[in-house]
Amino acid sequence: MTDGGYGDFEFERRFLVRDMPEELRDAPALIVQSYYLADEGYALRLRATAPGVDAPMDAGTDAVTLLDRYASEVDLCTLTVKGPMAGGTRYEAEREVDVAVGLQMIRRGGSRIVKTRWSVWLGDDGWVVDVFGGADHPLVVAECERSGPVTDLQIPAFCVTELTDDPRFSNDALASRPFAGWRTAYAAELAASGPRFLQDFGRNERLAGP
Known part of the structure; x- marks a missing residue:
């Protein structure tokens, strides 16, 4: 996290991705996270990151198996305390x-x-795109994080709908309530309501596809 004068606060907007363009598949990293607390937005997380590892993600992916397989590639572990998103x-x-x-x-x-996390530069911002495995497959989430409020954002065409204010899609919530258990219900919900993009952060601009 970059400190832009706001101390221990992060600023981000998050979006559902249905199909990640192949052109964006550059700079992968395997990430395994373990949550020792995840309750109403409060979380205690331990993360291991193995850069350069393009591990395929599917419903059968096992976090510990992959961690053991690529343990020698892990170059960073972090312990993080998080509060609720607002x-x-x-x-x-x-x-x-x-x-x-x-x-x-x-x-x-x-x-x-x-x-598996992919880092890409799109428009005026750096983005990460997370492709989940295991019980959260086939969820794909794109995230833009800045050192201050994420306003006047150029949103890539592959972003289907905004998830910033939907607590179900936080990683800590997914650890305790995986996407597979409510994927069908959410698809019906999205089909009924249609996509939405928050209007409280200045002007949204949609980027053309790659």
Whole structure:
């Protein structure tokens, strides 16, 4: 997280992605996260990151199996305390922990999620696109994070609808209530309501496809 003068707060907007364009598949990283607390937006998270690992994500993906397979590639473990999201802003205090200790803690407990993260530059912003595995497959979420409020955003064409204010799609919520269990109900909900993009953050601009 970059400190833009706001201390331990992050600013982001998040979107559902239906089909990630192949042209954007660059700079992958395997991420395994374990949540030791996830309740009403408050979370305690341990994350292991293995850069350069393009691990395929499907419903059968097992977080610990992948963690063991690519343990030698993990170069960063972080412990993070999070508060609830409010208007695209969330408290987040993070510190780096020893990789060996972090890996052992993730193996030993918590509610885990696994994903491949892709980093791309689109329009005026850097974006990450998370492709989830295991019980959260086939969920794909795009996120733009800035060091201050995310206003006047250029939204990529592959973003289907905005998830910023939907707590069901936070990673900590997905760890305890995986997407597979309510995917069908959400698809019906989206079909009935149609896509939505928040209007409280200045002017939204849709980018053309790649």
